[in-house]
Amino acid sequence: MTQTKAPATTAKRGTRHLALAIFALAMGGFAIGTTEFAMMGLLKEIEHGLRVSTPEAGNLISSYALGVVVGAPVFAALGARLPRKNLALGLMLFLTLANLSSFIAPDYGTMLLTRFASGLPHGAFFGVAAVIAASLVAPTKRGWAISMVMAGLTVANVIGVPAATWLGQNFGWRLLFVVVGVIGAVSTALIWKFVPFEAAHPGASIRRELGALKRIQVWLALLIGIIGFGGFFATYTYIAHTMTFVAGMPESMVPLVVALYGLGMVAGNILGGRIADKSVMGTIYRVLPAIALALVVYAVAAHWAWSALIMVFVVGGVGSLLVPALQTRLLDASPDAPSLASSLNHSALNVANALGAFLGGVVIAWGWGYVAPALVGAVLAVLGLGVAILSGLLERRRPLNA
Structure with missing residues (x-):
């Protein structure tokens, strides 16, 4: 009897520890998502608190994004020889301290520096967390494991961002950074407790990582x-304006709109992980035209409140289907330098953020209206599909592992 029960008990314990390890990493993503997106909801309060203009307050968001772009390859390369658990711990501790430094930042210039610092560990953390999660499961479940880690970022848009925004509006905008600091500290403790230790690869080096x-x-x-996901951000950046000026919703409905978008992102991220496990490139080939179609429908549906709300959820969901597949593709494309390749995905997504917001702003400035960014996004998704097809054709001539 004892011999027949032992394997089941071991399997149950293993499953529980796997879930806790992935939850610990997802909690780090939750902290990152909260600090990245809650700033947008508190921009007016930050303007008044620091006595700066709207564009100057917006530079704080750009400063964070720049930190992501710079920090992802730098930290991933410098941490190449570290055990991945130790790197994840160091990055989450860095994020925690950087956000607490934003809490005490005395002026605008210092705040710019602390926001830049807060963005530095973003991409590298998601990169190493994705590698850790993928290493804990069978190869056929890598997409699922990566999507579970990324779920922390998407759930932050549903829970963390609205909660931090409400606290900031009612009790002071600087509380955002305390909230993130606490979440970061909890994540650090959970990673230390539940993520298994694995020695660094004996051949790991900065040079090897840069080889990616x-x-x-x-x-x-x-x-x-960068191109295919740019449409997602072109639409998201101006979603409040579209809902109020085009769909005719009151401003009080905007939190509901953002929450629906976040719920769509959560659903899309989870489903995206499942379908990426079946076929990475097949997922990319199908999702990009789906994004284009969804954005065109959104541009039409945005003229009526009820249909606009439906399409907000759909666009958030369809766009997020792409992320797990892209993360897995980068791991496949550079198996001997996974941390850097995986981290660069988040640099690319932040470039997509800047590109989408910029192009969306251009067509609005041209007088094409607030639904025009969605149509720009549809074009970007089609262009992204062209890049994906090129990638697939090159792979036929020279397989990834050849």
Whole structure:
């Protein structure tokens, strides 16, 4: 009897520890998502608190994004020889301290520096967390494991961002950074407790990680994210304006709109992980035209409140289907330098953020209206599909592992 029960008990314990390890990493993503997106909801309060203009307050968001772009490759390369658990711990501790430094930042210039610092560990943390999660499961479940880690970021848009925004509006905008600091500290403790230790790869080095940059498939995967996902951000950046000026909703409905978008992101991220496990490139080929179609429908549906709300959820969901597949593709394209390749995905997504917001602003400035960014996004998704097809054709001539 004892011999028949032992394997089941061990399996149950293993499953529980796997879930706790992934939850610990997802909690780090929750902290990152909260600090990244709650700033947008508190921009007016920050303007008044620091006595700066709206564009100057917006620079705080840009400063964070710049930190992500710079920090992802730098920290991933510098941490190449560290055990991945130790790197994840160090990055989450860095995030915690950087956010607490934003809480005490005395002036605008210092705040710019602390927001830049807060963005530095973003991409590298998601990169190493994705590698850790993928290593804990069978190869056929990597997409699912990565999507569970990324779920922390998407759930933050549903829970963390609205909660931090409410606290900031009612009790002081600087509380945002305390909230993130606490979440970061909890995540650090959970990672230390539940993520298994694994020694660094004996051949790991900065030079080996940087070798990922020599692979054309790595650059093509990044380009798919920058172009194809740019439409997602072109729409999201101006969603409040679209809902109020086009759909005719009151401003009090905007939190509901953002929450619906976040719920769509959660659903899309989870489903995206499942379908990426079946076929990574097949997922990319199908999702990009789906994004284009959803954005065109959104541009039409945005003229009526009821249909606009439906399409807000759909666009959030369809766009998020792409992220787990892109993350997995980068791991496949650079198996000997996974941390850097995986981290660069988040640099690419932040470039997509800047590109989408910029192009959306251009067409609005041209007088094309607030639904025009969605149509720009549809074009970007089609262009991203073209890059994906090119990547697939090159892979036929030279397989990734050849």
